[in-house]
Amino acid sequence: MLKMTHLSKVYRTEVVETYALRDFNINVKEGEFVAVTGPSGSGKTTFLTIAGLLETFTGGEYHLDGVEVSNLDDNARSKIRNEKIGFIFQAFNLIPDLNVFDNVEVPLRYRGMKGPERKERIMSALERVGLASRAKHYPAELSGGQQQRVAIARALAGTPRLLLADEPTGNLDTQMARGVLELLEEIHREGATIVMVTHDPELAARAQRNVHIIDGQVVDLAEDPRFHTAYTAAAGQVRS
């Protein structure tokens, strides 16, 4: 579903080159729920923005659903984002000017979908996240957990092949976070491919597979003495 091979992302200034990702390799299969973890500045978000075609990369290859994306123009990338990828952001990123219904409708309009089909999909997605009764409410009238559910509904309405979540519970309290996580698990059980970036070991432990990024590279923690102690200890505490 998502395969990056020897991928690199370099930010260049006049005096310095900074590698955000270096010789980065990952392969996420269809239907997998993968958590991407790592310390701050490790390159998690850069990985996610490249995976979601929000940013271009400097070198290597990236195949998304079998398509090599490095040579696609802006319009083609927009189309893939719209049709194949659903985004869930830490800050929800709902449009404050629009009510819940209109927010969920945004990606469907860009797909050129007809009104009746849009309405059906929106209401179905809102029912899925338990917010059909809030369709006319504005984001400011909802709690954080409800806003994230709307964002999930927006991501689901387009029936994407891949769901990318960036710290989806980062702005929520424990109870709300649990609700959102359960919803993601439910969506995964129904067959969605989910890649979730998080620095929260508890959250990562709920995924099928964990991928750890250190200094822009995927590492196997079991074989890396620098982080072995810290991460295994944290994971142990969570599991116990």
Added chain:
Amino acid sequence: MQIRPILATLRYHKAGTLLIALQIALTLAIVCNALFIIHQRLGQLSRPSGVDESDLLLVHNQWAGKPDADEVASMMASDLATLRNLPGVANVYATNTYPLSGEGTVFGIGHSPDKKTYTDSTAIYFVDDNALATLGLRLIAGRNFRPDEIGASSKHSKIEPDEIIITQALAHHLFPDASAVGKAVYLSRKPSIIIGVVGRMRTPWVDSSMAKWDEYSTLLPYRRLEGYTEYVIRTQPGQLDDVARRVKATLYAANRMRVISPKNGVRTFADVGAQAYNSDRGMAILMGAISLIMLTITGAGIVGLTSFWVGQRRKQIGVRRALGATQRDILSYFLTENLLIGVAGVIVGGVLAIGLNLWLMNQFEMEKLAMGYVVAGVAILLVLGQGAVLAPALRASKVPPVEATRSV
């Protein structure tokens, strides 16, 4: 098209939206009427006076020492002879006024001696048999005055001409179905016979309130023997400046009992026209400047507000891009948003424009605004709006999708 969500967003940003729509409305109301006024004033400027304006010189002669009518008649006859003998002069006559001078006499004119039945007004020109040739007026029916028909008009004498010459416009108005020549009309209790009809000859006044009868002119065969005399001189081609330089000294040399103002005493017809239309030209320039300022302010307002909104919604634009919007979608979003505000503005502005015109009609006798001006104003404002929003909208379309992941 995503009109409904854009309207929802505009409802969310009521203050900015209303301000810009109101600005567009006011600009449209003012620009429509200003353009209409400009067109009217320019129309005035381009209207022909009816006389052959080239090589025409006007001398305003004020008699000194309160001479009586006989003395004026004698001095005037002497002046006319002197001027006729001046090298470069082709023809000359004395009168009370001339087209576009701004000053003159108005008489009622009608088909009966009862003044209550006078339905129209006419400008009165006191002329002699040289006037038509001097002014270059075209006689289209009848004949010119003969020298023996020229009478004298002094302070207390009655104006009861036996013969008159009128303009074609007046003739057609008085006698729409027949030739006016030989017909009698009344300027006083005595009938005057129309002996000739000339083509166009404007009245002395140029303001639009007199537009209805500004070609209703009547020539009376009189020499006006009062405090001042206007000499109308036609020079030989190319001699205008030369005669203009010498005419004053020549008249003073012939008779010093006169005042010819150093400032406006001797003028070419071009000077007269320029002065007559000074206020029209000034008004057209003022209206043009006001329109330009209003349009600039509105354009700047749209650029300012859209730039502000683009800055404010940068993250939102990034989210839209992340959700699949193309650069073209973002560009079209801002253009459509501006178009919706513009359409609301021009609808209100169209009503305001007509209202303002009605008020001007009521207060200043302005003519009814032609709908073409409203349509032109609407087009100008909508094009201006789209033009003004283009740069910020293009900036918005360049916001990268990764902006969605950046914290504010």
